[in-house]
Amino acid sequence: MTTPSAPMTSFAGTARLTRFTLRRDRVQLPIWVAGTTAMLAVSLSATREQYPTEADRIGALRGVVDSPALLLLRNAPTGASTGALGMFQILTFLAVLAGFMSTLAMVRHTRRNEEIGRAEMIGATMVGRYAGLSAAILVTVGANVVLAVLLTLTLVGAGEPAAGSVAAGAAVGATGMAFTAIAAVAAQVAQTSRAANGIAAVAVGVAFLVRGLGDAFGEIDPSGYTLTSAWPSWVSPIGWTAQVRPFAGDRWWVLALPLALFCAGVAVAFALTAHRDVGMGMIAARPGPAQAAPRLLNPLGLAWRLQRGILLGWVAAVTVLGVTIGSLSDTVEKALEDNSSAVETITRLSGGGGGDLVEAFYAAMMAVIGAMTSAFVVQALLRPRAEETEGRVEAVLATAIGRVRWLGGHLVVAAAGAAVLLGFAGVSAGLVYGLSTGDVGEKLAEQVAAAFVWLPAALIPGGLVVAVFGLAPRLTIGVGWAGFVVSLLLGQLGDLLNLPQPVRDVSPFSHVPALPAAEATATPLVVAVAVAVAVGAAGTAFFRRRDIVT
Template sequence: MSGAYTGTTRLARLALRRDRVQLPVWILSTVALGAFASSAIDTQYPTEADRVAVLRVAVDTPGLLMFRAAPTGTSDGQMTVFGILAFLALMAGFMSTLAVIRHTRQNEETGRAEMIGATAVGRHASLTAALVVVVGANIALAALIGLTLAGGGEPVAGSFAAGAGVGAAGTSFAAIAAVVAQLTQGARAANGLAAAAVGTGYLIRGLADAFGEVHLDGYTMSSAWPSWLSPIGWTMQVRPFAGDRWWVLALPLAFLGIMTAVAFALTARRDVGMGLFPDRPGPARASSALLSPLGLAWRLQRGTVLGWAVTIAAFGLLVGSIANAVKDQLATNENVTGTLDDLAGGGGHEVMDTFFAAMMATIGMLVAGFLVQALLRVRAEETSGRAEAVLATATGRLTWLGSHVVVATAGAVGMLGLAAVSIGLVYGASVDDLAGQTGHLAGTASLQLPAVLTLAGLAMALFGLVPRIAVGLTWFGFALSFVLGPYGSLFGVPEAVREISPFSHIPAVPADATAAPIVVMSAVALALGGAGLILFRRRNLVS
């Protein structure tokens, strides 16, 4: 290569070297999730009547379609697509955006790009290398999903169409991340914008499926037109096992080409280390709150806290608004009620208790995602050198790290409360029991806290023990808890394996709560968090 692309091959090899752990973990986790879901279909829905029954409920329940997809039939492959394909595309999107930002904007923020740029490296080499690696990772992901589904007995064409759809979604979001990386000056802001794009794509797909057209048979449907506006919608429009529309893949390929050209054009118009939207200068004098480590931690975390809080509140309002619409359907269908009962932790409770407990389990995982992201911010502060500057003052290590823990934990507690209030306000008003429903939901939300804090303790322990790989291992632990915890039964995970996840030990409703699991998880969270603080105090800062 020459000119603007000189050095692309070597930079791609460097990126692969850096991602030798993270990308395989993402790929294998996504493939394993799809394999679990596919293998569980016969156990969940053993007869044609069972499948038709659950799909009839789904097409009449927008809330379920938001989390699943528009059903296309009752074969094993079609039920797998209905149950898990959109979520696999979501995982591919997060894998791709994080990798592209890591090898472009993060390299500029840390100064690595400037050092590399001082050698014989072309202007577009870094971005090209990042895209080559991420596109290659998505091709590998698509192939493995296809091989796994085909190996499980599914039709070969449909299996590889499903894999190609997932890989195409990941590639499309990689292209979006390539453009986003040119806009902001910080990697955190770029990751936030890219993550918002992935979430928006999933939401658009969900709304398009929820308000699609039901066919005459009463249990299959076609997505509404907004599905064509989302990369995850394109994945579903391929319709694996229901026609295998390979031509749809031309859309993500064209999108990749257009967005890559835009990213290259933007790269040529800015300086290394700068974004097209420069950071706004702060006030000439800092507020007195920044004189304390706690005030600084809040200043650094407030954008993350507010962004996640809005997401949680919106999700809660959605759940509250659909509660009455699904009440009658759930009360008359044992298949869906049983599935929700599994998500809620079992117990055979009143139908709405089961529904809200299942939704709160999902909210608990979202809050855990916020807490992990907030706590891992300390690793970014350490690698950037900002932590060293703070610790050079009279601020102690435990005070600095503890401040971030306090802000993140308080944010998690507040978000669980916000979820209870947002659901309770809407549903409580509809049943004329505002205070009672809000109080009950607050109790249900509080049950998620010990499991959420256990993941927080894991993040702190890994940060203190293995800081260089703490980010990847922590997110892997989060994904594993998600797969094995509230959704483990949907993916056919054995009960003994599900016990690994702290979310598998949460009682369904406050009335079922016993002290033992709550005390044990709280003790584990405190032990892991304390170990992380001690280990961080004893080790050197690692850039």
């Protein structure tokens, strides 16, 4: 007589799946953690070198508190110590990186597993219903804990107070955990990993923007160089990171906010998991029409259909940003004309192009839009890899359409989409700026030129994506985003981080003329176009000769 086995629990197999998840992420998560930690170390070193005395730090912060644009990009300054100034320089960016690391990992190990059938195959074994979600949460939370510890050790090793160092590391780690929960819910709601990643990315972006508005409209403290954030910062997970105020009071109780969001989000994710079928989302994908439109019979039309939703979302974002930038001309001129420290900071952000303060401000803001455009190009050119892994490209290539035509459709849409984004940004900023000065024609032409000068450099990270897609397709996502982040750090933030010029020159963003603060030169633009075309062509050639890899 055999003894009946114990009933399988909903969490059965969690430990084994956690080990499996760790093995799958043995490269990507360490890169995220190490890169974020290195970014803190470099930024802190640059801050110490640029502002060695308290008087230097106070002078810099007095110029910053009057600049809504700089506060929108950073966070509210809380003190003049090296640690507090370092947190003003980098804390928000660390929180954003932790958010993206967490959301991408969660979706990859939940919704993505269901989308490609891995979850169903694993579920056929002795594995409980909650095991996959539990393993993904444990691994992602563990990555955030390791990140928090390494950030803390980096700050302590640089000579900063232990309490503030722990507060800074815990704030970033807790923010990552909050976005872990948001991504866990998104993975239950959406039916595709692309949609889930989109929801999570929007959550990170909105949190950054809301936090920025709260800091931009904050109230200057009597000291004249610190700021009390307005209420929007308190409804943003990224805003909570700054409200911990490392090295300026260490408000530990604020950590309860992201941890509460984490607990609530995880509870919702488990509840949704129990009420849906494997492979299905709470919001079912809409069925398409019975007959496809004629434009879908060619690669360009198909690529446009796949990319149009992303492009429209990016267009809305850059248009709103362009309008905001265009409306700040009077604020910048009146608030910063007597602040030499702010002038220096904005000039460094604009690439040192010279010119008056307003022109340097617009050059710096167009550099931000150029980076956003490059992010769109990378995202758009990752779609061919998704089509390959999901098995759809084989059906397309089984027809008379060749590989070059199929990939070329995505290349055209990505490049044209980048031009459209820059056009909307330049036109919206130029129109609002021109209306405020009474010279619409001149300002419109000026801002459109300042936007379009970023197109060649924005395409180079996309060329890298195509090259990796053709040569080593399984590395496309990781290397593609890593190339973009490295280009951004070296080019856009290299001067602020005080990196050597040869290191900054590695980034295509370092060679863009800082219009309208500087004169346009054709050579770097022509070279950037040649590099983007050459790298993309090489990737296309590699793709023609390799097997389809799922």
